[in-house]
Amino acid sequence: xxxxxxxxxxxxxxxxxxxxxxxxxxxxxxxxxxxxxxxxxxxxxxxxxxxxxxxxxxxxxxxxxxxxxxxxxxxxxxxxxxxxxxxxxxxxxxxxxxxxxxxxxxxxxxxxxxxxxxxxxxxxxxxxxxxxxxxxxxxxxxxxxxxxxxxxxxxxxxxxxxxxxxxxxxxxxxxxxxxxxxxxxxxxxxxxxxxxxxxxxxxxxxxxxxxxxxxxxxxxxxxxxxxxxxxxxxxxxxxxxxxxxxxxxxxxxxxxxxxxxxxxxxxxxxxxxxxxxxxxxxxxxxxxxxxxxxxxxxxxxxxxxxxxxxxxxxxxxxxxxxxxxxxxxxxxxxxxxxxxxxxxxxxxxxxxxxxxxxxxxxxxxxxxxxxxxxxxxxxxxxxxxxxxxxxxxxxxxxxxxxxxxxxxxxxxxxxxxxxxxxxxxxxxxxxxxxxxxxxxxxx
Numbered sequence: 001x002x003x004x005x006x007x008x009x010x011x012x013x014x015x016x017x018x019x020x021x022x023x024x025x026x027x028x029x030x031x032x033x034x035x036x037x038x039x040x041x042x043x044x045x046x047x048x049x050x051x052x053x054x055x056x057x058x059x060x061x062x063x064x065x066x067x068x069x070x071x072x073x074x075x076x077x078x079x080x081x082x083x084x085x086x087x088x089x090x091x092x093x094x095x096x097x098x099x100x101x102x103x104x105x106x107x108x109x110x111x112x113x114x115x116x117x118x119x120x121x122x123x124x125x126x127x128x129x130x131x132x133x134x135x136x137x138x139x140x141x142x143x144x145x146x147x148x149x150x151x152x153x154x155x156x157x158x159x160x161x162x163x164x165x166x167x168x169x170x171x172x173x174x175x176x177x178x179x180x181x182x183x184x185x186x187x188x189x190x191x192x193x194x195x196x197x198x199x200x201x202x203x204x205x206x207x208x209x210x211x212x213x214x215x216x217x218x219x220x221x222x223x224x225x226x227x228x229x230x231x232x233x234x235x236x237x238x239x240x241x242x243x244x245x246x247x248x249x250x251x252x253x254x255x256x257x258x259x260x261x262x263x264x265x266x267x268x269x270x271x272x273x274x275x276x277x278x279x280x281x282x283x284x285x286x287x288x289x290x291x292x293x294x295x296x297x298x299x300x301x302x303x304x305x306x307x308x309x310x311x312x313x314x315x316x317x318x319x320x321x322x323x324x325x326x327x328x329x330x331x332x333x334x335x336x337x338x339x340x341x342x343x344x345x346x347x348x349x350x351x352x353x354x355x356x357x358x359x360x361x362x363x364x365x366x367x368x369x370x371x372x373x374x375x376x377x378x379x380x381x382x383x384x385x386x387x388x389x390x391x392x393x394x395x396x397x398x399x400x401x402x403x404x405x406x407x408x409x410x411x412x413x414x415x416x417x418x419x420x421x422x423x424x425x426x427x428x429x430x431x432x433x434x435x436x437x438x439x440x441x442x443x
Contacts, residue, residue: 029070029071029311030068030069030070030071030310030311031048031051031068031281031283031311033047034047034048034068035068036068036069036070037067037068037069038067038068039065039066039067039068039306040060040065040066040067040068040309041063041065041298042060042061042062042063042298045057045060045061048060048066048283051281051282051283051311052282052283052349053282053337053339053349053350053351053362054351054359054362055349055350055351055352055359055361055362055363055395055397056349056351056362056364058359058362058395058397059299059303059362059364059393059395062299062302063296063298063299063300063303063305064296064298064299064303064304064305064364065296065298065305065306066283066305066306066307066309067306067307067308067309068283068309068310069287069308069309069310070310071310071311071312072286072287072310072369073343074286074341074343074344074369074385074387075384075385076130077130077171077384077386078384079133079171079172080104080105080106080130080133080171081105081130082105083103083104083105083169083171083177084105084106084109085105086105087102087103087104087105087177088105088106088107088108088109088110090103091107091108093117093120093121093124094219096219096220096270097117097120097219097269097270098217098218098219099124099217102128102168102169103169103177103178104128104133104168104169104170104171104176104177105128105169105171106125106128106129106130106345107121107124107125107128108121108122108124108125109125113276113278113279118276119274119275119276119317119318120269120274122274122276122315122317122340123269123274123317123319124269125340125345126265126338126340126345126346126347127269128168128169129344129345129346130344130345130387131344131345131346131386131387131420132164132386132420132421133166133169133170133171133172133421134165134166134170134171134172134173134176134421134423135163135164135165135166135173135419135420135421135422135423135424135425135426136162136163136164136418136419136420136421136425137161137162137163137418137419137422137424137425138161138162138163138389138407138408138417138418138419139160139161139408139417139418139419140158140159140160140408140409140412140415140417141158141159141161141162141405141406141407141408141409141417142156142157142158142159142405142406142408142409142410142411142412143156143157143159143195143254143255143257143403143404143405143406144156144157144255144403144404144406145254145255145256145401145402145403146300146301146302146401146402146403146404147400147401148302148399148400148401149300150299150300150301150302151300151301152301153301155198155254155255156198156411157195157196157197157198157254158195158196158409158411158412159192159193159194159195159196160193160194160195161191161192161193161194162190162191162192162262162407163190163191163192163425163429163430164188164189164190164191164425164430165188165189165190165425165426165427165429165430166179166187166188167179167180167181167186167187167188167189167427168187168188168217171421172421173421173422173423179427181427185216185217185218185221186214186215186216186217186427187215187216187217188214188215189212189213189214189215189427189430190212190213190215190262190266190430191210191211191212191213191429191430191434191435192210192211192262193208193209193210193211193212193435194208194209194210194435195208195209195210195254196208197209208228208435209227209228210227210228210432210435211225211226211227211259212225212226212227212430212431212432212434212435213225213226213259215268219269219270222268223268225259226432254403255394255401255402255403256361256394256395256396256401256402256403257392257394257403257405258332258333260333261350261352261363261392261394262392262405263346263347263365263389263392264338264346264347264348264349264350264363264365264392265319265336265338265347265350267319267321271321271322271331272319272320272321272322272336273319273320273322274317274318274319274320275317275318275320276315276316276317277316277317277318277337278315278316279313279314279315279316279342280313280314280316280339281311281312281313281314282311282312282314282339282348282349283309283310283311283312284309284310284312284314284339284341284348284349284365284367285304285307285308285309285310285348285364285365285366285367285368286310286312286341286344286348286367286368286369286387287308287310287367287368287369288307288308288366288367288368288390289307289308289368290304290307290390291368291373291374291388291390291408292390292391292406292408292409292410292414293307293366293390293391293404293406293410294307294410295404295410302393302395302402302404303364303393303395303402303404304364304366304390304391304393304404307366312341312342312343312348313341313342313343314339314340314341314342314348315339315340315342316337316338316339316340317337317338317340318335318336318337318338319335319336319337319338320334320335321333321334321335321336330355333352333353333354333360333361334353334354334355334357335352335353335357336350336351336352336353337350337351337352337353338350344387346365346367346387347363347365348365348367349362349363349364349365350362350363350365351363358398359397359398360396360397360398361394361395361396361397362394362395362397363392363393363394364392364393364395365389365391365392365393366389366390366391366392366393367387367388367389367390368387368388368390369385369386369387369388370385370386370388371383371384371385371386372416373388373416373417373418374414374416377416378416379415379416379419380416380418380419380420380422382420386418386420388407388418389407390406390407391404391405391406391407392404392405392407
């Protein structure tokens with residue numbers, strides 16, 4: 001079937017209320033020439049060289065094992081599908097690439113490869129994808145850092161919460177679809193913390209850290225970030241400044257991970273130029289078996305394996321970092337290549353390049369789809385399947401050092417840690433003052 005025709009049929013089915021799988025008609029069940037159940041190791045890594053990103057191929061070549069399984073659909077939550085049907089037709093891109101007339105659901109379900117704004121539309125679909133729409137609380141996460149030789153982590157940072165509250169595109173928890181929040185213009189709040197720093201500090205410093213970020217709808221307003229890792233700076237003029245310290249924007253903190261790499265990409269859109277590179281069939285982890293994620297014995301524990309990888313239809317977008325203002329520092333990561341699932345609108349992988357256009361770092365993101373974390377879950381049981389991120393691997397392929405962000409931590413007792421659209425997080429929960437008394441909020 002002609003690709004354009006099949007895609008049009010898929011969108012027509014979506015708007016008619018059918019299953020929202022736009023990628024299902026476009027991908028084979030398993031990669032050609034690779035049988036279901038095949039385990040990809042260092043010895044036969046060449047079989048998947050064209051099915052993973054260049055950076056992820058480095059991970060496979062050094063030992064990250066993959067089990068190839070048949071692809072399965074990820075169906076959108078019913079409230080998200082209904083909102084897309086009702087509201088997507090009125091959404092437009094503004095003169096600065098901002099969303100206009102957006103209420104809820106997927107902003108742009110129908111994409112045209114010839115549209116000059118397709119890259120920006122794909123990124124807005126990622127921003128307001130179906131994984132979560134109202135609030136998120138991922139508890140008891142952990143960052144672990146590893147040397148090129150692997151082994152035990154040389155540093156580990158337990159984290160109480162990765163929390164998000166959205167003011168736009170709300171689906172399930174009142175107020176919907178918009179929380180005007182006193183007309184502050186805030187689009188999203190995010191918090192990471194408290195973070196236990198495993199180094200004995202001087203008596204005048206705290207062994208705890210945190211980060212709180214506010215992001216605005218207006219493209220003329222920069223983020224505001226509070227953290228005991230930095231001094232907040234912000235600018236309300238025509239040209240936005242970074243609003244973050246160098247340690248939080250683009251540069252790594254607590255290992256390889258940088259703030260803009262959370263969830264695969266968490267950068268402010270106005271700080272990047274996006275370019276559409278095309279569509280591909282790529283392997284990704286969408287229905288992971290292991291939760292918590294398990295370190296990979298085959299590469300010394302520097303990544304996650306063995307895990308189930310399936311073929312997905314993805315959009316490939318290049319994100320080139322701008323210098324945010326005349327006096328701002330040059331962003332450390334010059335270019336990111338993002339691989340975005342065309343059905344679930346989450347990032348499956350990302351390769352990051354330095355200013356010499358050399359591959360520097362790679363992200364491999366591990367997800368699972370289920371209606372609860374564990375069979376005996378009590379606190380967070382959903383009436384439909386949700387997408388949970390189990391881990392994010394960020395490896396410096398030039399030096400070999402790697403960082404794993406476990407969500408949740410494998411070191412903590414097993415309990416419910418993912419709370420999606422539960423109303424647990426409010427706009428007043430994500431404030432800097434919450435993290436100044438750290439122990440009270442770490443559980």
